[in-house]
Amino acid sequence: MPVAPKRMPFFEHIAELRKRLIVVVVTVVVLALGLYTWGWQIFDFVLRPVQSALELAGAEKLNILGPFATFTLRFKVATYAAIVVASPIIIWQVMAFFLPALKPKEQRYVVPTFGTMVALFIGGIAFCYIVVAPTAFEWMVAQAGGNSVQVLPDAALWFQAVLLLLFAFGLGFQLPVIVFYLMIFNIVPYNKLRANWRYAYVIIVTTAAIATPDWSPVTMGALAAALIVLYEGSMLLARIVLSRRIGEQKRREAIMAAGGDPDEIDALDA
Known part of the structure; x- marks a missing residue:
């Protein structure tokens, strides 16, 4: 993707920002529409690490409340998945916008930095998905104590919780x-x-x-x-x-x- 020229007037910077935002939005929208078909498969994949926690809660399936919640949840799943898939493009657009402010000697760090940021983001998500999420959710479900409290897992809330945790590790890395x-x-x-x-x-x-x-x-x-x-x-x-x-x-x-x-x-x- 092209990088902005070195020096531009203020309004050209605004136009450049607008162009890069359009690229990001269009990419996410197109990917979300394409991934909607596989919404439930993606949902099952994201929730796989917390399956043991669901079994501990005695829930064979997650609950969906309301007639419109099925479409809403499926569309959210597709949108979040699109953001993850498009994350390399998003990171590159941000870096390319700020690139003209750097000196030529500093610009040589851009491509290695881009690759490193993408690798660390994916590594953080993978670390959370494989190592942290299963233990964390088992611990949280166990806090119910098996007394008079019953855990009723809501599909949307559990998906958002897992996703927030994955993004926290991806960004933290x-x-x-x-x-x-x-x-x-x-x-x-x-x-x-x-x-x-x-x-x-x-x-x-x-x-x-x-x-x-x-x-x-x-x-x-x-x-x-x-x-x-x-x-x-x-x-x-x-x-x-x-x-x-x-x-x-x-x-x-x-x-x-x-x-x-x-x-x-x-x-x-x-």
Whole structure:
């Protein structure tokens, strides 16, 4: 997909934003209409991780209340599925809109960042789907205690709950990208983040508590643990990149001190 030109007047920026929003909306609408046919298959797939929780609640099937709820739920399923399928296009449109504001040297990070964000989003959803959701929903159903309270699973509410949890993990897994660029662009120096790791961990745990829709210790703990691992991974990667940058700076200074060829310096900047 084309990327916007480098410099544009304000109204051209608005037109560019409008064009990219249209691409996103049309993509989601077309996909939603196409996926409506497989709405119930997608619904069953999304709810598969919580099947054990449903059995624990003694529910063979989920409940739909109201005559219009079947169509509404099926259409919502198709729309949410369309957003997930279109997420690479959505992420790219957002990045391509902001790309002209970056310097040429900074623009080389765009494609790797795009791939990383998509991979992390999918990885977060997969981690929640396979590892977290089954245990989390079993724990929540077990809170009924088997006393005078009976769990009556509503199809729409359970689907939304699972979906919110999946999206929370998908979005939460974007943390390494944010941390990486905070250090690469020297917004927050690496040494400062490394020295204040305790504060960083507190922020991560707080973010996990806010991001998880159920606030249960199972989901908060799983998301916080995963984010801490990803945070440390982004710190390691940033350290490698910054070390290379320092090495390039030293070579550049050595070339300049020796009265070297300017083309050699330009080659280092490329």
